[in-house]
Amino acid sequence: MNAMExxxxxxxxxxxxxxxxxxxxxxxxxxxxxxxxxxxxxxxISPDDAQRARARNFELxxxxxxxxxxxxxxxxxxHAIDDLLDTMRDGRPRMSKDQILSTFFTAALLYxxxxxxxxxxxxFPIILDITSTYAxxxxxxxxxxxxxxxxxxxxxxxxxxxxxxxxxxxxGESHALNMIRRIHEEDYLRQHDADGRPL
Numbered sequence: 550m551n552a553m554e555x556x557x558x559x560x561x562x563x564x565x566x567x568x569x570x571x572x573x574x575x576x577x578x579x580x581x582x583x584x585x586x587x588x589x590x591x592x593x594i595s596p597d598d599a600q601r602a603r604a605r606n607f608e609l610x611x612x613x614x615x616x617x618x619x620x621x622x623x624x625x626x627x628h629a630i631d632d633l634l635d636t637m638r639d640g641r642p643r644m645s646k647d648q649i650l651s652t653f654f655t656a657a658l659l660y661x662x663x664x665x666x667x668x669x670x671x672x673f674p675i676i677l678d679i680t681s682t683y684a685x686x687x688x689x690x691x692x693x694x695x696x697x698x699x700x701x702x703x704x705x706x707x708x709x710x711x712x713x714x715x716x717x718x719x720x721g722e723s724h725a726l727n728m729i730r731r732i733h734e735e736d737y738l739r740q741h742d743a744d745g746r747p748l
Contacts, residue, residue, distance in 0.1 A: 671714060
């Protein structure tokens with residue numbers, strides 16, 4: 550019997566001995582808290598990737614500056630959430646408090662950007678769909694069931710649905726389909742090895 554269980558049994562036997570024991574409980578839990586300031590784990594975008602992203606963003610948005618600004622914020626927001634979750638499961642150091650707070654700051658910028666505000670009726674349902682689909686992906690990516698892992702692997706690029714909707718708003722159906730097909734293929738090739746195994 551450990552010390553915690555012994556203390557519990559003693560108090561159950563004589564409840565008066567429990568008076569003031571909350572102080573001992575608080576001291577116990579304070580001593581067992583995981584305390585770390587974390588580190589900055591969000592990898593900066595390389596200059597080459599940034600240049601390609603700017604060109605792709607201009608093409609996708611047909612030069613619409615408000616849409617391009619929205620996509621930039623959206624990318625940073627999704628990237629931060631993904632890295633935050635990764636630090637909880639892959640052994641990397643925990644994300645710093647500053648980066649966690651910056652993620653919430655980015656969310657405020659995203660949902661108050663002019664493009665989002667002007668197109669809220671179209672974009673808000675997409676945000677809900679992406680968030681729930683990503684939750685399924687995170688839950689199934691390590692499943693012992695192969696079919697659930699396969700579904701989770703496909704679902705992890707669900708954030709691209711936002712780019713489809715932005716392209717649709719900026720350039721119409723044909724433009725949006727062309728862009729999303731290219732984006733999905735590029736993401737797949739970047740996230741899988743030559744044999745199709747997830748990286």
